[in-house]
Amino acid sequence: xxxxxxxxxxxxxxxxxxxxxxxxxxxxxxxxxxxxQDPGMGxxxxxxxxxxxxxxxxxxxxxxxxSRSTTEDFPLRLELAxxxxxxxxxxxxxxxxxxxxxxxxGTRLSIL
Amino acid sequence: xxxxxQDPGPFNVPEGATVAFNCTYSNSASQSFFWYRQDxxxxxxxxMSVYSSGNEDGRFTAQLNRASQYISLLIRDSKLSxxxxxxxxxxxxxxMRFGAxxxxxxxx
Numbered sequence: 001x002x003x004x005x006x007x008x009x010x011x012x013x014x015x016x017x018x019x020x021x022x023x024x025x026x027x028x029x030x031x032x033x034x035x036x037q038d039p040g041m042g043x044x045x046x047x048x049x050x051x052x053x054x055x056x057x058x059x060x061x062x063x064x065x066x067s068r069s070t071t072e073d074f075p076l077r078l079e080l081a082x083x084x085x086x087x088x089x090x091x092x093x094x095x096x097x098x099x100x101x102x103x104x105x106g107t108r109l110s111i112l
Numbered sequence: 113x114x115x116x117x118q119d120p121g122p123f124n125v126p127e128g129a130t131v132a133f134n135c136t137y138s139n140s141a142s143q144s145f146f147w148y149r150q151d152x153x154x155x156x157x158x159x160m161s162v163y164s165s166g167n168e169d170g171r172f173t174a175q176l177n178r179a180s181q182y183i184s185l186l187i188r189d190s191k192l193s194x195x196x197x198x199x200x201x202x203x204x205x206x207x208m209r210f211g212a213x214x215x216x217x218x219x220x
Contacts (some may be wrong), residue, residue: 033208042116042199042210043156058207090155099146099201100208103155 002026006091006104013081013111021107022078023091029102031094033058033076034066036087036108044088049074081111115139116202121215129190135200136182144218145176145183146201150213156199157186190218 007022025032030051035043035058045058049068062084064079074093078085089107092100118135125131137145145162160167162174162183173186187194195218200211 002152035210040212042118042212045207045209048207085164092144097144097203099144099148099158099203100156101158103157105157 004093004102004104005092006089006107008107009052009105010108011110013078013109015081015083015111017081017111018077018079019081021078021089021091021109022071023074023076025074025091025093025102026072027070027093027095027102028069029093029095031096031100032068033092033094033100034064034074034076035090035092036060036085037090038087046089062074083107083111086111116200116211118198118200118214119209121197121213123214123216124219125190125216126219127192128134128216130186130188131190131216132184132186133185133198133200133216135183135202135211136180137200137202137209138181139202139204140178140181142181142202143205144203145174146203147172147174147183147185148199148201148210149196150199151196152174156210159198187216190216192218192220194218 033048048065076100091104139180147159148156156189166175197213
């Protein structure tokens with residue numbers, strides 16, 4: 001019963017490097033979300049997707065890209081890492097327009 | 113004005129106390145509302161939805177006031193295990209917006 005799986009759990013990047021945060025869910029959920037959470041703050045929506053082939057920007061999309069080629073996978077790409085992107089990243093999913101019912105464990109990303 | 117604003121924390125209460133959190137939202141077209149709890153260094157977990165008529169789930173009561181654009185969460189008979197950060201979530205068209213959270217510590 002995997003739910004939402006995020007990898008990696010931790011990562012340290014140098015400024016200017018790129019990486020992809022992986023997210024996969026096995027619940028056949030249509031909606032998927034990427035959030036970032038800075039210390040002491042709530043979650044800010046980066047990108048979301050309402051189904052395979054469809055993605056939309058959230059509150060803070062700059063510096064990120066996503067794709068949704070399958071229902072299961074929703075990777076988040078950082079092209080040129082910047083210190084401001086140091087955060088905890090959460091991937092979440094929901095079956096329809098209901099609230100995200102499943103979250104991944106989070107990816108703690110530091111950019112130095 | 114932030115889209116979703118919550119009571120600043122932290123709230124420190126003794127076991128057995130009743131505590132309430134408020135959350136205001138700016139988008140009058142918001143469609144649905146939720147409360148999540150988040151334990152330290154963990155992912156958020158859905159606590160309850162908030163319905164127009166108000167709803168209860170055990171010791172937890174959620175209410176919505178559309179006219180004043182706020183939702184509330186009341187916790188009765190607080191337990192030590194209720195210590196967490198409570199996040200208010202508001203749904204717009206297709207996205208979900210989270211508040212910054214209110215931290216609750218229940219002490220013996």
